[in-house]
Amino acid sequence: MKRLKMTNDHGWTPRTLRKQERKIKDALLRARVTAVRLVMEGYLGKDVAKMVHLCRQSVALYVARFNEGGLDHLLDRRLPPGRMPFLTEEQQQEIRQLVLTTTPVDVGWGISSSWNTRILQSYIQQTYGVSMSREGIRKWLHRLRLSWTRPTDKLVKGDPTLQAAFEKELEFIKKMNH
Numbered sequence: 001m002k003r004l005k006m007t008n009d010h011g012w013t014p015r016t017l018r019k020q021e022r023k024i025k026d027a028l029l030r031a032r033v034t035a036v037r038l039v040m041e042g043y044l045g046k047d048v049a050k051m052v053h054l055c056r057q058s059v060a061l062y063v064a065r066f067n068e069g070g071l072d073h074l075l076d077r078r079l080p081p082g083r084m085p086f087l088t089e090e091q092q093q094e095i096r097q098l099v100l101t102t103t104p105v106d107v108g109w110g111i112s113s114s115w116n117t118r119i120l121q122s123y124i125q126q127t128y129g130v131s132m133s134r135e136g137i138r139k140w141l142h143r144l145r146l147s148w149t150r151p152t153d154k155l156v157k158g159d160p161t162l163q164a165a166f167e168k169e170l171e172f173i174k175k176m177n178h
Contacts, residue, residue: 003044003045004039004044004045004059004060004063005063005067006036006039006040006063006066006067007067008067008068008070009040010066010070010071012040012070012071013040014037014040014041017033017036017037017040017071018037020033020071021033021034021037024075029075029077031052031053031054032062032074032075033071033074033075034052035048035049035052035054035058035059035062035063036062036063036066036074038051038052039059039063045059045060045063062074086130086132086136087124087128087130087132091128092140092144095120095123095124096144096146098123099115099120099141099146100146101177103115104119104123107123109122109123114148116148117134117135117137117138117141118134120137120141121133121134121137124137
């Protein structure tokens with residue numbers, strides 16, 4: 001097995017790297033710096049992997065990244081972890097506005113007075129050609145801080161004239177926000 005080599009220290013010494021380690025709050029990024037520092041101190045890659053609880057290939061990758069671009073390149077995490085979303089940011093905002101401002105009847109999508117995951121699933125499939133599970137849609141709506149609400153019971157003893165006035169006022173408010 002080939003020994004890992006530090007081809008370019010970019011002005012860092014084991015001592016300055018140790019000081020930098022203490023400043024890093026993220027444990028995963030701190031482990032990267034620790035691995036590079038230990039290799040710089042002369043430890044073998046497989047020994048460093050055991051000490052830092054990483055695999056040997058990760059240690060080799062971190063050393064290569066450090067050699068290539070220094071500490072900034074080593075700590076760079078361009079892409080967030082996780083899968084790419086099914087819908088673009090613009091599409092997500094369009095659907096969010098649709099859910100907040102209209103009902104399925106307004107859009108000509110069924111007779112339901114409120115959006116649900118089944119209707120949204122069909123709408124997304126027809127409009128964007130993207131197939132999403134209902135559970136995925138539910139989680140996505142939750143991340144957007146949208147929650148499903150159900151109308152409460154009607155007051156039997158309520159004053160019908162006041163209720164009618166309130167409904168007119170509510171319709172006026174909806175039209176103003178549209």
